[in-house]
Amino acid sequence: xxxxxxxxxxxxTTKECAEVFRQAAESARGLGAKMAGLGVKITGHDESGFFTxxxxxPFAALDGVPDFAVGVxxxxxxxxxxxxxxxxxxxxxEGGEHRNVQIVSPxxxxxxxxxxxxxxxxxxxxxxxxxxxxxxxxxx
Numbered sequence: 001x002x003x004x005x006x007x008x009x010x011x012x013t014t015k016e017c018a019e020v021f022r023q024a025a026e027s028a029r030g031l032g033a034k035m036a037g038l039g040v041k042i043t044g045h046d047e048s049g050f051f052t053x054x055x056x057x058p059f060a061a062l063d064g065v066p067d068f069a070v071g072v073x074x075x076x077x078x079x080x081x082x083x084x085x086x087x088x089x090x091x092x093x094e095g096g097e098h099r100n101v102q103i104v105s106p107x108x109x110x111x112x113x114x115x116x117x118x119x120x121x122x123x124x125x126x127x128x129x130x131x132x133x134x135x136x137x138x139x140x
Contacts, residue, residue, distance in 0.1 A: 004115040005104035006123050006138035010130045014068050014092050017101060017126075021090045024125035025050070025072040028088075028118055049073065053089050066091035066102075074118065086114050088122060100136075101126070116140045 012020065050072050055065045069092070075085035091102040103122045105115035119140045127133050 001106055001108060002112055002115075003104055003106045004112060004119045004140050005102060006119055006135060006140055007100070007102050008123070008126065008133050008135045008138075009095070009098050009100055010126060010133045011098055012126070012130050014094065014099060016129070017090065017092050017099060018068065018070065020125050020129050021070060021072075021122065022050075024122045025074065025088070027125070028074055028121050053091075067094045068092040076114070086111065086118055088115075088118050090122070 010017065050070060053069045053071045055069075057063070069089065071087055071089040073085055073087045086105060086107070088103065088105045091104070093100045103119050103126075105119050107115035119138075123135075123140070
């Protein structure tokens, strides 16, 4: 499994980062994703929406966990009622006057383009709110 992602530094607060992430997720859901969402709700297979990523690695205590983490699963219409879609995570670490943020989307062998597209959309939402945002790493 691969992943697409970007790392950046922002002056937005953690709360503001959460707001931008939430708004970006809502705007990323196209008509197909909204229709798929209705289908999975009806069948009871709904795995869409926001969640808290788990840090259950035995090395988490050494590698560290972010100060704030959130994920969202965005359905795709082609997945129908099976709940197929793309997951995007955001990890925020406090850095005094700035926050270090990672936007990451894991993908399968064929899902790299969709993951990269979502990561780009989320980054654009952050750049619209913070013109001084500084990208430090990424592979989108």
